[in-house]
Amino acid sequence: MKKIFQRYYTNLFLTDRLFTALGFCVLLFILKFFFKWLGDIPEIVTGLVFLLFLLDVVILYRNKKGVEAHRITSKRLSNGDDNPIQIELKNQYGFGVKLHVIDEVPFQFQLRDKDFKLQLQSGSIKSIHYNLRPTKRGEYDFGFIRVYTGSPIGLVNRRYNFDGAKVLPVFPSFINLGQYELMAISHHLTEFGIKKIRKVGQSVEFDQIKNYVGGDDIRTINWKATARKGGLMVNTYTDERSQNVYCIIDKSRVMRMPFESLSLLDYAINASVALLKVAMLKQDKAGLITLSETIGSVILAERKPAQLGHIMQVLYKEKTRYLESNMEALYSTIRSVIKQRSLVVFFTNFESLSALQRQLPYLKKISKYHLLVVVFFENTELKSLSIEPAKDVEGIYHKTIAEKFIYEKKQMALELNKYGILSILTSPQKLTINVINQYLALKAQQRI
Incomplete structure (x- = not known):
């Protein structure tokens, strides 16, 4: 009761x-x-x-x-x-x-x-x-x-x-994956700001025989088909498929910085999932490596249907660490795990040119064996500070220091490009779009 x-x-x-x-x-x-x-x-x-x-x-x-x-x-x-x-x-x-x-x-x-x-x-x-x-x-x-x-x-x-x-x-972000998939299949990725570059393939994968038009490579002329048709015919080839695409995510302290409530690590994870999804739609294999002071998770590149779900399960548990990343361990892991030339997209961040110089020897070694793309971030707070007009002497000091850091970020990109390492310097909000654009451009140029 x-x-x-x-x-x-x-x-x-x-x-x-x-x-x-x-x-x-x-x-x-x-x-x-x-x-x-x-x-x-x-x-x-x-x-x-x-x-x-x-x-x-x-x-x-x-x-x-x-x-x-x-x-x-x-x-x-x-x-x-x-x-x-x-x-x-x-x-x-x-x-x-x-x-x-x-x-x-x-x-x-x-x-x-x-x-x-x-x-x-x-x-x-x-x-x-x-x-x-x-x-x-x-x-x-x-x-x-x-x-x-x-x-x-x-x-x-x-x-x-x-x-x-x-x-x-x-x-990790999956709501937009269906939209990326639909846009990739229908070739309308430009609606998301993603550009598709078309270039006739020159790989060993045969596509079709077509009539010769001005600008076609004369080395692709099919003389037997030309004799049968009575006009010049050329072979066309498609881009090579089933290439390896690896996302390497840095989990060290440089990825703890927040932007709009999300950490840089979460931005990198969301972009990795979207990139690997598009890569699998393009018939490439998706793989993952996470890194901090030790090597974290390693998922070999595959194109099986459950691969993306497996990657998301692994990324679900990843957290940032407080120590610097071990680039020597990363290089050793890449040499032992990735057996063929692959596209390696390395998500990290550099706050100073000296921080880049410490990692540069290992990045140069990796780029000898693979197509390396280093992705690092703009500091959007400093960028907005540099745009605002200074109101007093203290404001001038702040504006000058902000411009110095922004210039140093651009110097980092030039330093990487000097050694043939591709780089993407982006704001966190545009990370996914810029990374997928770079992948599609490399795919169209047959760099992978």
């Missing part, structure tokens, strides 16, 4: 309307001291309020499940993207109700405003839609959906609790 009473009591909440009514009753009792003609009116009004209170409680608790609610989400959330969340509500009372819905979102979002107010007619169904944007990978615990239900009388609210203790994992 005590448990039943406690269950009803803990979910019963008094409303402002009830306190207003009780305040009015108190006012009537005070006025009765001065105006005797009020007689029994205060007692009658108070009794009426009490009866309405009991009636409100009865009609709200008469149905065991007067309101139903459940949260509709995907099985996992996409890091750095807006993930749609839906709450579906159904009124099973015989009258319309006023609802105050509070969704207890995971603490990582630090949100206290996911509450909604709506009216729901008898037997009707409504849905609430909103988005959540996680900025860290890991497990996110959702709490209850708290639904405070009020009858037309409106003196009390009954609370319902639904969908408690739901845990969703946050994986």
